[in-house]
Amino acid sequence: MLYxxxxxxxxxxxxxxxxxxxxxxHNLPATGPVIVASNHLSFADSMVIPFVVPRKVVFLAKExxxxxxxxxxxxxxxxxxxxGMVPVDRDDTRSAIASLxxxxxxxxxxxxxxxxxxxxxxxxxxxxxxxxxxGHLALTSGAPVVPVGLSGTEDLQPVGSTVPRLAKVTVRFGxxxxxxxxxxxxPPGRARRAITDEVMAGIARLTGQxxxxxxxxxxxxx
Numbered sequence: 001m002l003y004x005x006x007x008x009x010x011x012x013x014x015x016x017x018x019x020x021x022x023x024x025x026h027n028l029p030a031t032g033p034v035i036v037a038s039n040h041l042s043f044a045d046s047m048v049i050p051f052v053v054p055r056k057v058v059f060l061a062k063e064x065x066x067x068x069x070x071x072x073x074x075x076x077x078x079x080x081x082x083x084g085m086v087p088v089d090r091d092d093t094r095s096a097i098a099s100l101x102x103x104x105x106x107x108x109x110x111x112x113x114x115x116x117x118x119x120x121x122x123x124x125x126x127x128x129x130x131x132x133x134x135g136h137l138a139l140t141s142g143a144p145v146v147p148v149g150l151s152g153t154e155d156l157q158p159v160g161s162t163v164p165r166l167a168k169v170t171v172r173f174g175x176x177x178x179x180x181x182x183x184x185x186x187p188p189g190r191a192r193r194a195i196t197d198e199v200m201a202g203i204a205r206l207t208g209q210x211x212x213x214x215x216x217x218x219x220x221x222x
Contacts, residue, residue, distance in 0.1 A: 022052045024173035028146050033107040037134050037199050038148035039207055040116035044157035052171050058106045059114040107141040120218040127209035128216035130200040135192030144176035145199050149206025172206040
């Protein structure tokens with residue numbers, strides 16, 4: 001109910017203010033399980049994609065956003081729940097497995113799940129090597145993967161800023177990639193890597209970003 005209320009009000013206002021350019025939205029299936037795999041430039045990415053998509057796209061967010069005390073904590077929790085995010089404990093050593101289990105449950109329910117294969121935001125604008133969680137999800141769920149290319153969100157909300165700014169944002173949706181049955185008999189690790197590399201190639205075609213060729217590591221907490 002909260003999602004329906006927020007999604008009915010916030011996206012039209014956000015789109016009127018920021019006027020994002022959206023290309024290829026017809027490539028995203030209107031119903032059924034789908035993995036939405038995007039490059040990652042800004043904290044705002046997890047809001048931009050749900051705002052321009054007519055169906056719910058579930059992203060994971062730090063558990064801290066859902067556990068704050070008092071009125072402020074309740075408002076923050078309501079906001080994240082209202083835009084379709086679900087909590088994950090990043091400090092738990094088992095969080096990666098738990099995140100994948102959560103994603104599979106979302107897909108099993110016939111919903112769209114958003115993921116950033118790079119793992120964390122790019123601070124230099126390059127596209128980093130994808131981690132194979134997206135390959136695991138595609139293999140296990142059988143859901144298609146729609147690559148998404150974002151540009152301009154690094155200016156909308158630069159790393160370290162808390163308030164969005166006016167910026168030109170473009171969201172490009174690529175054609176769905178279907179992997180069901182394509183890797184039968186292939187060792188799982190090799191299949192996950194091949195799928196992930198194909199997804200990242202699809203994202204690269206949409207963004208034109210320079211390829212870093214290495215994994216992106218999350219900066220240490222201060």
